Amino acid sequence: MPTTAPVPTLVDVLTAARTASTALATATTAVKDAALRAIAHELRAGTADIVTANHEDLVAGQDDGLSSGLLDRLRLDVDRVDALADAVEHVVGLTDPVGQHVRGSVLPNGLQLTQVRVPFGVVGAIYEARPNVTVDIASLALKSGNAVVLRGGSAAQRTNAVLVRRIQDAVASVGLPRALVQTIDEFGRPGATELMRARGLVDVLIPRGSASLIQTVVAESQVPVIETGAGVVHVFLDESAPLDRAVDIVLNSKVQRPSVCNALETLLVHERAAERLLPALTARLRAAGVTLRGDDATRTIVPGVLRATEADWATESMDLDLSIRVVPDVDAAMAHIARWSTHHTESIVTNDVDTAEHFLAGVDSAVVMVNASTRFTDGGEFGFGAEVGISTQKLHARGPMGLLELTSTKWLVRGQGHIRG
Amino acid sequence: MPTTAPVPTLVDVLTAARTASTALATATTAVKDAALRAIAHELRAGTADIVTANHEDLVAGQDDGLSSGLLDRLRLDVDRVDALADAVEHVVGLTDPVGQHVRGSVLPNGLQLTQVRVPFGVVGAIYEARPNVTVDIASLALKSGNAVVLRGGSAAQRTNAVLVRRIQDAVASVGLPRALVQTIDEFGRPGATELMRARGLVDVLIPRGSASLIQTVVAESQVPVIETGAGVVHVFLDESAPLDRAVDIVLNSKVQRPSVCNALETLLVHERAAERLLPALTARLRAAGVTLRGDDATRTIVPGVLRATEADWATESMDLDLSIRVVPDVDAAMAHIARWSTHHTESIVTNDVDTAEHFLAGVDSAVVMVNASTRFTDGGEFGFGAEVGISTQKLHARGPMGLLELTSTKWLVRGQGHIRG
Structure with a gap:
């Protein structure tokens, strides 16, 4: 048989x-x-x-x-x-x-x-x-x-x-x-x-x-x-952020590859820098095909921006969408991040050393950056030679x-x- | 109101x-x-x-x-x-x-x-x-x-x-x-x-x-x-194990504080050392109040030992109970450990350097020891100053x-x- x-x-x-x-x-x-x-x-x-x-x-x-x-x-x-x-x-x-x-x-x-x-x-x-x-x-x-x-x-x-x-x-x-x-x-x-x-x-x-x-x-x-995990990623433009650097970093973070987890979702702007930075920056973003949503302050400065809702602050875009919010100071930016971030990557653009260190110490995310594009959160870019994934939990591994x-x-x-x- | x-x-x-x-x-x-x-x-x-x-x-x-x-x-x-x-x-x-x-x-x-x-x-x-x-x-x-x-x-x-x-x-x-x-x-x-x-x-x-x-x-x-986790802890007495060292380490591992996770459950003995070591060792264990269970080979060498079952190999004792098994060689001991251990702590008593290194490399437990009591698996003993617990998983933390x-x-x-x- x-x-x-x-x-x-x-x-x-x-x-x-x-x-x-x-x-x-x-x-x-x-x-x-x-x-x-x-x-x-x-x-x-x-x-x-x-x-x-x-x-x-x-x-x-x-x-x-x-x-x-x-x-x-x-x-x-x-x-x-x-x-x-x-x-x-x-x-x-x-x-x-x-x-x-x-x-x-x-x-x-x-x-x-x-x-x-x-x-x-x-x-x-x-x-x-x-x-x-x-x-x-x-x-x-x-x-x-x-x-x-x-x-x-x-x-x-x-x-x-x-x-x-x-x-x-x-x-x-x-x-x-x-x-x-x-x-x-x-x-x-x-x-x-x-x-x-x-x-x-x-x-x-x-x-x-x-x-x-x-x-x-x-x-x-x-x-x-x-x-x-998913990345609801933030860039904060501090009062001292130079315009050219702000444009470079926001454009690169948002536009270079919008479908991935380290791409930018929400731009936070210091209220004393908003009028200086937002008009030129949003013009460049629009020229790159980005759809803009914003809070009332943003919409006052930049005509034609759609109204942002809480769902926008909470959502990973994976596409050419950007939400913008004007905040009174770095602590308000950090509070927004603490409330809405998935703790993947956040970056500050600033020329002020104390503000930079305050942001680095206080933001509880896998990767916290100063004056760099969020697109650098990547095992290859970090020099690991390979990437298994990007951990957004705190146990065992965090980040690339x-x-x-x-x-x-x-x-x-x-x-x-x-x-x- | x-x-x-x-x-x-x-x-x-x-x-x-x-x-x-x-x-x-x-x-x-x-x-x-x-x-x-x-x-x-x-x-x-x-x-x-x-x-x-x-x-x-x-x-x-x-x-x-x-x-x-x-x-x-x-x-x-x-x-x-x-x-x-x-x-x-x-x-x-x-x-x-x-x-x-x-x-x-x-x-x-x-x-x-x-x-x-x-x-x-x-x-x-x-x-x-x-x-x-x-x-x-x-x-x-x-x-x-x-x-x-x-x-x-x-x-x-x-x-x-x-x-x-x-x-x-x-x-x-x-x-x-x-x-x-x-x-x-x-x-x-x-x-x-x-x-x-x-x-x-x-x-x-x-x-x-x-x-x-x-x-x-x-x-x-x-x-x-x-x-x-729980500790089903093993000591293996290799062919070359000196009697006095074997007695010291087994007694200390089993008797010093039997109610804790780093205390000994199962003693494995090389078949070419069993007749030399077991009679004196078991006499000392019995004098300390330990109840002995064993496989047939153990029971032939030491009269009056109860018959060990699979449940004994799998159970954390928390008391003055010891299971004994005679094995043909170090690889058989390691296979028993791989099958029954909770991967907390295992120790080998040996005078042979190659066997020691083979055991250290091949045993997949949080703590693997040569010529030391299993009771040393402890945050205080390791010099950490305090202990949150002893992790038996592999993610994030392993051991004390x-x-x-x-x-x-x-x-x-x-x-x-x-x-x-």
Whole structure:
């Protein structure tokens, strides 16, 4: 009689990930880098397969009525696959955080304490219709010694299946376990729910995507989550802000790439600078296609500005929309930020040193800037070499996350028969 | 007509905590230390009130049938109040982590990046019948710049109410807001549930107490949690373990204070050392009152040992119980640990350097030791000066938590009109 192989359960997948992570935790950097080079090679060699599978996802997505923005994020062509392979090779050059000594001491009793960086173990990722995240997270997790379990969503399921198989082939070619990188798309939504409840089997869960996806994961997950959140981002133009600098920074923050989380939402202007700055600044913003909303003071100075509502102060724009409010002073600006910000990034334009330091110390956001565009909140710009996401929570990681933020620590204690008195 | 003050809601309490935390975030160390000294003074001055309230809680607890262990944890007498005040004064001497530079760089474009330590903001604590935690957490939170919201449980409600009022009086006496330290016991269980759902208002939640309390908080909380977990703790006696050192470390780990999380549960013994070590070692353990359970190999070598079950490998003892298993080698010991440990603390007794390093590298626990008693996993022993708890999760903090672990970070970015190209 023929025997049937048992269908693996999600717990089987997670257990295999845990076992594989144990092998990777003590792998040398050289082995991990060899795996990364093999992945880049496999992706390039598999371009035709990847693009074919992606084409099937795109056709299905069009039939399902996905928006053009989602379809563009979903699309992989030959150039984009090549860019993904490049990105994996770039990770080879990054510093391996595993084994780094964080701190240590020799206690008065002679006991030696060392806190060292270790991988988390098993990292879960939940995201939507972005096959590039599959490759990004897999390569960053691998370099930081972690196994990954990926839930990439049904829209990219065929693409992700091919990508994961290629990555597994590459990992196996250097003698590492295939279960280091696994997709659970086949388990559907129940699989995502089970992943969120798998505390003990999964060490950390990273949601990437829309605000509603992230909120669902935050609300439902029993596994510790790193929230990579939305940005309602502010620039405050202080009384002393020079016009040219104000224009440069506001334009760059708002217009350079309005669809991302570090782009500007709300401009706050000191009331004693509003008449000097707003006419020229708003003319430049309008010339760049920005729709302006503002409070009464703004609308008095700049004709034709739409009336801003509380919803405008609270909303991440993702587009060429800007809300403007005139405030009496820096403390009023900081109070507005405390009330409405998502604590991602805020910047002050000022020529006054005390005001700058007051703003830096008092604003409670992941990144607080003086005289710089908010667009610099980015793992690449920060010199991390790669970015897992931008954390807007305060636990574990805050701001752009690189390889370091994909690690935990453990304490090594070396004694010579020490006992406690 | 008389007006009635509106009854504050839990959201009012949490909002007041947030506002108060803003004032504390930029307070100098000198101001925070003055508040701590005032707290110690108020506790001593209020000893009679505290002991009276505590007596009412104790009487109610006896009527409610609380165990003698719980009643002992609940009890505050004159000496214990004095010890609490001493502990608060001790926190004055600890290094203030707020404002410390974690890392920084000047980017190629001249942008200056500095990652600095900042308070979380609002810390929630959920615990049971231990009024000393009220004072401990309040003083550590204050020193690290955080407001606290305390849910101490109904059994200690009268005691905690008096303690919190005294602490608030002290805080106010140095000009800081009373809302820095608040209890929500009056809101009952619904208040605890609401606290766990208050993501955005509370930055981190720390449960302290029984395994079931911690599991409830982990399962229900949408606020990020630091799990301070149970310890199923292991010692492995390697083939080369000297008898005297093995006896010292096992006895100290098991017997010195069996009711705490860093005490030993399971002894693993190399099969080529079992006959040499177990007879003398088990005789000493029995003389100390320890009940022994073991696998077949152990029971062959040591008559009268009870049969160990899987439940024994999985259970935190909290008492004078020890489970013993003979294993073929260090890898089998590590596999047992990977399967059954809660990843709190494990120790190897060995004279072989390679085996020691293999164990240190391969065991995935918060604290991994060589030739030392597991009882050293403790914030006080580690030189932190205080302990918030011992984290058994990997996110944010792992192992003993001191003041540093009550902080987050933020990035300060200083430019001179920098925009992104």
